[in-house]
Amino acid sequence: MTIKPFKLERYYSQYEFTAKYSLCNSDCEAMSIGDLLAMEEGATEKFHQHWLGYTETKGHPELRRDIAATYTNILPEDLLVFTGAQEPIFLFSQAILKAGDEVIIQFPCYQSVQSIPESLGCKVLNWTVRYDNNVPTFDIADLEKLITNKTKVLYLNTPHNPSGFHFSRAEQLAIIEIARKHNIIIFSDEVYRELEHQPQYTIPGFGDLYENGISLGVMSKAYGLPGLRIGWLATKNKAILEQVAILKEYTTICNSAPSEFLAGVGLRNRDKLLARNLQIIDSNLPLYDRFFEKYAHLFSWYRPNAGPIAFVKMNFEMDDMVFADKVLKEKSVLLLPGGIYDYPGYFRIGFARNGIPKALEVFEDYVESTMIPNLKS
Template sequence: MTALPDFRLEAYFSRWEFRARYHMTASDAQTVGMDELLALAGDAERARWEQLTLGYGETWGSDPLREAIAAGYEGLDAADVLTFAGAEEAIYCALRVLLSKDDHAIVSVPNYQSMETLALECAGSVTGLALHASDGWQPDLDEFRAALRPNTRVVALNFPNNPTGVVARRDTFAAIAAICEERGIHFFSDEVYRGLERDANLRLPQAAEFCRTGLSLNVMSKAYGLPGLRIGWIACRDRALLSRMERYKHYLSICNAKPSEVLATIALKAADTLLTRNRARCRDNLARLGAFFAAHADRYAWREPEGGCVGFARYLGSDGVEAHCRALVEEAGVLLLPASLFESALLPVPVDRFRVGFGRDGIDAGLAAWGGFLAR
């Protein structure tokens, strides 16, 4: 195994996330306090919390947690779920297990870097599937078919997408899944923003539900707004594959934190409450953000995302997006993510974009500081 390259986005966050005064590019929804979350607990979960001991947990995850996760998938049960210490560990385990140097993978671009970097590390070859800005960041089905090879083993897609906020058209998504199933290709679907769509009619089915070769990735961090729990999972009907990933997890986290498992179970059983609240917050913040961009149409071009809590805005200034984002954080304390952090080794990514987030409270103060910077 060779050394992995720097994770550009996380390295940038390491420098600025907790130093910048206005975090305007967060990729998670607003979190809740312990008291607020525990108030949502039923009697069984409250008793588990109060009687909790701090020993090791099961590598697969606790039975109540896996049962709560499986309840969110039609036709699956707890045996079809493997939990991880966040989505990042799940991506790492899955691609290490699924790919070898004899294999080919397809990964959507732009993307969350680890999905691409680990595919490049594990597979013999990787092809990017472009999300086209000119078509609302949609993938092209003919391009997908052209990218397929006899040794394609994994297709990794992310919808609602980070950083663009696009949701794939249902017919395209279904067609890709059907081709994967027909050819025995693992369809690795990153669904961490599912539940934050602007229109429920856009919500895609979960890959593990309808695709025999589908793997559904999800986490408590994004749509639920609970990243501090560090609980993610993969749902999949291939239990032998899950078992292989569980063996790989023995070399990583081994097991989850037991307090986090109880709290995640509470949150999942109160999913409607949390997701309804976060969708409303995103809707309200998007209205504020849209008004801000409209007021500064000479500087920015903005397409409202279809899902998730991030979007990929275009900067029109002559100084370039990298200089603009650097000046914003250094001089005004406003943190955005410039396009360079989403560079791909597979395909070009537009260099005039930046990621902005709208899932958290406090957006008005950030927009005021941002606007003040522009007015100087």
């Protein structure tokens, strides 16, 4: 199998731990094991006694019960637990697709849904974001035009990385109707679900609503626990789950037992985790509002109604990769340039980390000291 390098992950492995400030992370602020365990009475004691044997391939039954509680129709037996969200994207695609199949992806995208099907010999068709007055949308009429009798899977991602777009309930139902009519599997990457900025923007998981829908979830983003490396697939389609389970026995076999325990604590306390993380988002968004209002001649942003990230348009002539590189070299502030997504002229920002106010201050210093004088000269 030949597969393209994952540009975003390569970029992060190069700079994430060396840049002093980051303005672009997509995960919420993490916490220590001690702080997580303190959320539940008796959890510290139980964690120390937790058994370090192999666990069930499907995921610990108690953990699957806790994950099922985050859906409406999904039951513990409709779940398969994995190492993060990346493993199930990889294994689902390997299990379900064959050369010649067509898949549709939202573009730009988190690269795995593009590169893995391509590596399998599939034709990948882009359902490309449209910007209307700087507001991103995915037009359902555009989607319908991409469907043929070879379309096997529609990969969705909502809230969307990188645009921040989030489907409404009406759009969700319309997409399911189309998929049902053409017998298309929906693989819905919902790693940012439950980070809707207001309750009215919440939509159910696709796995809850559609018999051939699969919801991808993870502890990494909304719950801010990426170090656990616990993710899952949720679907009523038993045949798909079984095909993927067979492949998982060739990769990780089962999950890390301590991580499964800790993920359970996180999920049982998810209301507290989400309230904390939404509060961080709520406090950072006004800082960006002020920044983008002040520098409207340089940048335009769409303020999302869900999720921890947004895509910022550059209103000046410079390659986005060059721009990000300059900001990094001069101020040690990490931005995620659109070139990483093959979508130039933009960069991604994040707003669910405690370090954002300081990182934005240093970025503003770059704008004032370097960009503004250059524009004037």
